[in-house]
Amino acid sequence: MSKLAALDELLERYDQLSYHRQSKILSRLQDVQAWQKTRMQRSHQTHFSAKQNQLMADYFLNRLYGGPDFDALATQIKRLMKYAHKAEKVIPENAIKTGTLGVELAILAVQLDEQVAIQLLKDYPADTPLNDEMMRLAYIKLDQTQARLKQLELLDQLGHSLDKYMRSFMVYTAFKMCKGAANKYNFQVMYEFMQEGFLAMKPLKSAEQFVRDFTQGERHIIDRVHAGDLRPFQ
Incomplete structure (x- = not known):
């Protein structure tokens, strides 16, 4: 079985999201994503503003939480599947697993936020500007607690994998050797997705610690939302 098979399943799940076919959901989803960021x-202002954390914070907000280029990335990953046998010869297995986890997180973020967007469309006119109270009530109605906690657990796994597998000189050297092929076969978006991840890790002493500090704060917010705190995001 192909090591890249998991990506096929993830992309199928992504293609089934409603916003691809319903413009109202897409518009509200974009509002939700902007609010989330x-x-x-x-x-996480203090955490994100630390000099060594700024690149990784940007990567989190614009890549792992459904960046504007994700549709283009998904298209390139689908094309990559046609060359899966060749790709597996040059991409280390642990790099494939880590990359797949990153893609899974990006898709899960879109999936959860789409659910919020749909709930908002049920409760308010489509052009109502979002605010914290609308989002708080939507979270309570949907009760995404377990799904959001799973998202944070996957993030913790990603942080661990980044430190364990992606700091290797051999992995980075192999990745840089793929740049020519990425340009030749029009996989630039996918290459840039990974390259930004490598660059974001460089200033960090530990990607795992960066992620753990972030997920700890997010778990606290989830607890506050479902404990009835009227200002859980403050």
């Missing part, structure tokens, strides 16, 4: 920047 602003909220996370606010909630």
Whole structure:
């Protein structure tokens, strides 16, 4: 069985999301994603603003939480599957697993936020500007607690994998050797997705610690939302 098979299943799940076919959901999803990014920047301001954390914080907000280029990335990953046998010869197995986890997190973030967008469309006119109270109530109605906790658990796994597998000189050397092929066969978006991850790790003493500090804060917010705190995002 191909080591890249898991990506096929993830992309199938991504293609089934409603926003691909319903413009109202897409528009509201984009509002939710914008709110999420602003909220996370606010909630983790001290953590994200530390000099060594800035690149990884940007990678989190713009890549792992459903960046604007994700549709293009998904398209390139589908094309890669046609060359799976060749790709597996040059990409280390642990790099494939780590990359797959990153893609899974990006898709899960979109999936959860789409659920929020759909709930908001049920409760308010589509052009109502989002605010914290609307989001708080949507979270309570949906009760995504377990799914959000799973998301944070996967993030913790990613942090561990980044430190364990992706700091290797051999892995990075193999990755850089793929740049020419990435340009030749039009896989630039996918290459840049991975390259930004490598660059974001460089200033960090530990990617795992960065992620753990972030997920600890997010778990605290989830607890506050479902404990009835009226200002859980403050």
